[in-house]
Every structure is written in C-alpha cells, then in structure tokens.
Amino acid sequence: MFRPQIKVFDCTIRDGGLINNHDFSYDFVRAVYKALSAAGVDYIELGYKNSSRLFSNKEYGPWKFCSDEDILRVTEGIESHSKISVMVDVDRVDMEEVKSASESPVDMVRVAAYVKDIDKAIFLANNFAAKGYETTINIMAISRDQGPELDEALRQIGEESKVLAVYIVDSFGALYQEQVEYLVKKFKTYLKDKEVGFHGHNNQQLAFGNTIEAIIHDANFLDGTVYGIGRAAGNCPLELLIGFLKNPKFNIRAVLDLISKEFIPLREKIEWGYIIPYAIAGMMNQHPKAAMALRNSESKENYREFYESLVDVEMD
C-alpha cells in the first residue's frame, strides 16, 4: 500500500506513558526519538501538555507536561525529519504556558476529547492553530458514542475548526472491521477538506487489522507504537504498520533494533499486550480500568469471575 498522503504517527512515549505515569528516562526517550527519526516516521508524540498547576511533577514524570526544555533535551543533536507532537485534554491545558509554534520544538498538538466535549475541543484546537501549531481532534471512546451527537460533532468540526485531521479513537478496543469502515466513511462525509485518522487499541488483537481497514477506506493519519506499547492491551504495533506500508521512505531496521535493545527489557518490567481481561473488556465495549485493577490484584488470572463482573455491569 503506497499512498503518499499517508502519515505514520508514533505515540510510543505518549500512550506508553499511561502505564508508567509518563516517567520514561531522558535516555530512553532520546533512544526512541533517534530510532523513529531514522525509521522515517512522520510524527513522534512525546506526551501530554498538561498544566503544571493541575498535576504535580512529584507524582508524574516529565512526559505528562512536555515542557519545551524537556523536549529539546531528548531531541537536540539528532538528525530528524519527523515532526514532534504533544497531546492535550480539554480543561487541562494552561494556554498562558504555551509559546507560539515558531518558538517551540513542538509542531503538532492533538486535542483528545469525548463527543460531549467537542465544543471545548474545537475552541482549544483553534487556540493552538492561532499560535501556529498543526492540530487534530481525536474523538475518544467512539465505540460508545456513535449516535446523532457524533454526526453533529463532526459537522461542527468540519465547519468551525482548522484541524488537519480528525481521529477515530477506539479507546476500548471494541471495534470490528465493519464498524471501522462505517466510521471512516461517516467521517469523510462530514470532513471534506480534512484527513481522517485512526488510533486503535489492541484488546482483541485488532488494532493493526482495523488500521488496515481504515487505510482501505482512505484514512491517512495512522497511529502506532513500538512493539504495541500502550495502556492496557496497547496499540497498533508500529513495526507491523511500517512493514505493511510499501512507502520506501520508511525503514523498519531502526525499529527492530529499538525493540531488541529497549522494548524487550522494558516489557519485563511493565505489562501491556494481549491479556485476557483486556480482551474481555474490549468484547464488552467497556473501559479497561476494571481490567487494569484486576491485573494489579491477586485475582489477576481469574478471568471467569472478571467476565461475570462485567456481565453484571452490563445488566445494571
């Protein structure tokens, strides 16, 4: 699949940071940035830009805040054609802290929001756009939010925002291919002059397959993470995505080295991937938080009891 419009968007450090309170070492982030730059990835997302007044830097590592200084510390001196991205949540940014794009190492700001918060998301994205940043809006938990409010949100984004792309975010890892096809087509109906993005979660081992499905229907912003790292079941493995895309600008070798050297040892320390409670949560279209709690308990392998507990939630 060679389509020059396709952008490969790595969110290893950002989504991976949800497992370890965004506390990757500077050396680790620098190694990731270097390898992904060599791999030719279009965007590298390093974390969230949260207000330092809302969260303590004693509780969270640097990639919860992504100060320009910290970003420069892991990127300076490395040859790269990759753009740098940060993610923001509505109500958690302090725009006063944000310099204009021309004074910052950041190129792209992605606004994550639920459908109900879409007005706030548009406002925030337009604010960043006014400061010169590229922007996207990423609609989270979309498997639960496919009613008429979604249509209205898409219409509004199309008319009122300057974002480059709008993402389908399968936060619960619940979508199957047919739903991805339906959603990409719907997004494209409302967003004539914008790109569609896809961010999968791998609860049911469908993050990569669903990303391919999104590509088939003309989504061009594609998220992946190295070795699929990410909260709970993790994301679409970047190495598979690069293997699938035939664009010669990508080079998988640097990613393979990075996995050997950094991610195999890391996976011994923190957990993500195909784990049955996350699969169950995905099948049931539920947030992974109950499964994450289970994995931190003594009943971590007690799948059936966990299944029954989610069935009970559904029945409530």
Next chain:
Amino acid sequence: MFRPQIKVFDCTIRDGGLINNHDFSYDFVRAVYKALSAAGVDYIELGYKNSSRLFSNKEYGPWKFCSDEDILRVTEGIESHSKISVMVDVDRVDMEEVKSASESPVDMVRVAAYVKDIDKAIFLANNFAAKGYETTINIMAISRDQGPELDEALRQIGEESKVLAVYIVDSFGALYQEQVEYLVKKFKTYLKDKEVGFHGHNNQQLAFGNTIEAIIHDANFLDGTVYGIGRAAGNCPLELLIGFLKNPKFNIRAVLDLISKEFIPLREKIEWGYIIPYAIAGMMNQHPKAAMALRNSESKENYREFYESLVDVEMD
C-alpha cells in the same frame, strides 16, 4: 455476527502439538476436550493421523498418531455435542490402519496439502469419505500459491471430491484482509456446493481480523485455538472468535476457565504468540522455520540481523 451455517473448528491440540511433538498429556487433552465441549465448539481436532510405520512413538507423543484408543481415553464419559477431527498429510497415512467411521470416534478428517499435491489430496479425501468420514481439504501456504495452479486445483476439488469444505490456510501469516477477500471470493466461484474455511496464523496479529474478513465474505468453517496456541506465532484465538460470533450456542466461560487453569501455566513452558522474528517472516511471506531456529539460539532477540538474513534469501 449470527449465521447458523458457521462452524467453529478448534485445533488447539493439533496445531499446538506442532510446538511440543504432539506430546500433550492425556489429562491436559481431556481438560481441553471437556471445556471446548462445554463451550459448544462444533469440531475439536486432536492431532494428526500419521502412519505409525513412518514415525516413532518414542520421538512423538500420541497426538501425532491419534489412535482410536487414545482418542477414547480423553473423550469417554464427557458429555459433548462436538465432533472429533483429525488431520492427515498426503503420503503419511496408512489407509489399512483406518477403520470405517462407524467404528471410530473420529467424525471428520481434514487433508492438508500444497497446491502441487492436490491430486493426492483429492484421492485421500475421497478414500476417507468412502469410509464414511466427513472431509475437508486444507490448502497450505496459499500466500505463495495464488497462480493459475490454484484455480485449477479448486476446479478439480469442486468436480472430483466430496469434501464439505475447502480451507484457505495462511501458513506463513502473510495475508492481509484484501487478499483474504480475494481468495474467499475465488474459492466460492469454484466451489458452489462446498463451504469455504479459513485457518489463519498470527505472525502479524491478523489471524482474528482475517478470520472476520473471511466471515464477511461468507466463509463458514473457522479455525481457532485456545489462547492462540499453535506453531510459531500461533493461530486465531478461539476466545476472540467466540466473543465475536453472537450465536448463543457458544459459551465463552468454559474457555476462559481453561485459559486461566491450563494455558497461562503452559505458556510459561512453551513459546508461541507475537514474537518479532515470526512477524518478520510473515511480512516477508516466508515459512517460520528460520525464525523458529532463531528462537532456539542465543541470538533469539537479534531481530535486525534476522531481518537482513531474510532479505538476503529474497535476493537470492
């Protein structure tokens, strides 16, 4: 997805046996058979029916041979509506050893063959059908064999055999959705009165997604294995497939218990699943044997060197 024609075909013991020389204990196989019967799986495949004159029972466990006695030992006394299957390879069966279906616990015999051996496969399948068995032909390594010989093989199977279904077997885990769609449609063109089956391998985490794709295009025989066990990267996880199919005859609870009790401990002892060298072999449409050798060597995590070695093979 509820379609009454769909048959869920478990090959946990058969494909899993490729990792451990078919040497699962009787207790283990009995536990699997019991749980899958309770789960409502349509077929349970217990191994290969190889001639005991060709292979030594000192080198291989009982599920390389699947004698009727061994099958009865693990199934007797268990309430089950599941049919029992065995697999055969061309040139490895001794038909003299095979009783008629009415005297055997086996219901189904699946003949695995490459396109080049399709005449032998038809001959063998017809022999088993004459003895009263249900039969399928499973076309292996199909990602390498999509030329006009495949069309000819399908035409022959359609005209000359009595099989219930013909399988697309993605032995190398190399197929993407679009190829699955293409193949299922091609198979249906030639096999008007037969079902199409799909057996995925999970090298690129696409076994489940490709199985869904096959379902969308009307394949009705669907292979899976518990927790995805199987040679190298393994297969489509049965628990995900059952979670996807909405037919109330399936019950996922028994499978979840089985994974907790038997497969989590087993996975500590033998390896299968998403492992980078298998992913690389899948991307390159190659047999996993080189990757399996790597995993048994000291360079098991040396992915880049392995990648280069496969690139060299491609260039030869």
